[in-house]
Amino acid sequence: MSDFIPISKPHFSGLEEQYVLDAVRSGWVSSLGKYIEEFEARFAAYCGTKYALTTSNGTTGLHLALATAGIGPGDEVIVPGLTFVATANAVSYTGAKPVMVDVQSDTLCICPDAVQAAITSRTKAIIPVHLYGHPAAMDEINALAAEHSLFIIEDAAEAHGAEYKGRRVGGLGLAGVFSFYGNKIMTTGEGGMITTNDANFHARAVFLRDQAMSKERRYWHEAIGFNYRITNMQAALGVAQMTILDEMVARRAEILEAYRKVIHTSDAMRLNFRAPWAKSANWMICLEVDAFDAQSRGEFMSRLARRGIDTRPYFCPMTSLPMYQGTTPPVAAKKSVTGLNLPTYHSLTDAEIARVGAAVNEELAQLFPQKAALKSRVAV
Numbered sequence: 129m130s131d132f133i134p135i136s137k138p139h140f141s142g143l144e145e146q147y148v149l150d151a152v153r154s155g156w157v158s159s160l161g162k163y164i165e166e167f168e169a170r171f172a173a174y175c176g177t178k179y180a181l182t183t184s185n186g187t188t189g190l191h192l193a194l195a196t197a198g199i200g201p202g203d204e205v206i207v208p209g210l211t212f213v214a215t216a217n218a219v220s221y222t223g224a225k226p227v228m229v230d231v232q233s234d235t236l237c238i239c240p241d242a243v244q245a246a247i248t249s250r251t252k253a254i255i256p257v258h259l260y261g262h263p264a265a266m267d268e269i270n271a272l273a274a275e276h277s278l279f280i281i282e283d284a285a286e287a288h289g290a291e292y293k294g295r296r297v298g299g300l301g302l303a304g305v306f307s308f309y310g311n312k313i314m315t316t317g318e319g320g321m322i323t324t325n326d327a328n329f330h331a332r333a334v335f336l337r338d339q340a341m342s343k344e345r346r347y348w349h350e351a352i353g354f355n356y357r358i359t360n361m362q363a364a365l366g367v368a369q370m371t372i373l374d375e376m377v378a379r380r381a382e383i384l385e386a387y388r389k390v391i392h393t394s395d396a397m398r399l400n401f402r403a404p405w406a407k408s409a410n411w412m413i414c415l416e417v418d419a420f421d422a423q424s425r426g427e428f429m430s431r432l433a434r435r436g437i438d439t440r441p442y443f444c445p446m447t448s449l450p451m452y453q454g455t456t457p458p459v460a461a462k463k464s465v466t467g468l469n470l471p472t473y474h475s476l477t478d479a480e481i482a483r484v485g486a487a488v489n490e491e492l493a494q495l496f497p498q499k500a501a502l503k504s505r506v507a508v
């Protein structure tokens with residue numbers, strides 16, 4: 129269908145081709161080269177952190193951050209019960225146990241009270257995820273971490289440019305981890321970044337990322353390291369994307385406002401929440417309809433698909449997945465069936481947003497003809 133509106137699409141400044149070509153022509157196509165250094169320097173400056181180091185993707189970035197913090201077998205790491213699976217998997221790779229706790233019903237991020245209740249003598253770290261671009265309640269989480277001597281690793285894979293009380297995410301704990309997958313706010317194809325203000329952490333992460341080779345003796349490896357490096361070609365894409373990152377984050381806020389103008393929200397049907405202290409990166413437009421169950425949401429998504437509009441459901445609770453079977457906490461359970469994402473990408477036009485909004489309003493009115501389910505309308 130020619131007028132198909134996808135859920136996501138990358139956006140390029142025009143410099144990407146030039147920089148990637150330059151990287152190829154320079155012969156520095158692997159994991160040394162000027163674009164890697166420049167990308168790391170620019171990204172650290174953007175996040176307001178002292179250091180940034182590139183990784184092959186966000187998942188390896190999370191694993192590397194945990195390994196650098198010394199997390200391993202016998203340890204527990206507290207993660208939100210509603211997130212992309214990479215958050216929990218990265219913990220599993222270290223041999224530690226991911227402990228899933230509930231999320232807040234407004235921010236969709238890890239709930240500090242639930243974290244507190246899950247802390248044991250084995251807990252070593254907490255990974256708050258800034259889900260769909262909204263920052264987690266970092267002061268409360270950092271206070272718990274300080275009290276119990278826990279590491280904080282922010283999963284900022286979806287939150288480039290988001291701010292917590294005026295501070296960019298990525299520098300709010302021991303380390304932050306970003307993803308540059310094709311559907312994220314900025315992309316390098318595949319790629320990731322760890323940000324930190326801790327010099328020792330940074331040095332150890334570089335060492336482990338690069339096969340843990342001794343600086344003094346070549347091919348002498350002092351630990352089981354990894355090859356989690358990015359390539360200079362990907363970093364060239366990243367440097368080009370950095371030149372338009374502010375613009376891309378700003379456009380996402382406009383997209384949310386445009387959706388707010390067309391979609392008839394109410395107490396029982398909401399678009400993205402934003403806490404007063406937060407600047408969200410609005411990675412994805414989130415639509416929650418309290419009346420949805422898995423079946424009616426599926427029907428709604430098929431109807432939009434027939435109208436050429438792509439959507440996707442919220443993530444599945446981690447405890448519903450076969451390898452993490454457990455009791456799903458209530459908010460994660462509810463949100464995972466009532467929430468879905470609408471098309472969100474830089475080049476989406478206001479006319480396309482109006483088309484999506486009208487389709488959402490019409491299909492919901494048809495699915496819930498008695499209207500009570502969608503009522504108690506409030507001003508947006």
Ligand SMILES: *Cc1c(COP(=O)(O)O)cnc(C)c1O
Pocket residue numbers: 185186187188211212214215257283285286306307308309318319320
């Ligand atoms: C995308 C994502 C990751 C993983 O990043 P990749 O680059 O795809 O490996 C981790 N956590 C969250 C919350 C994500 O959305």
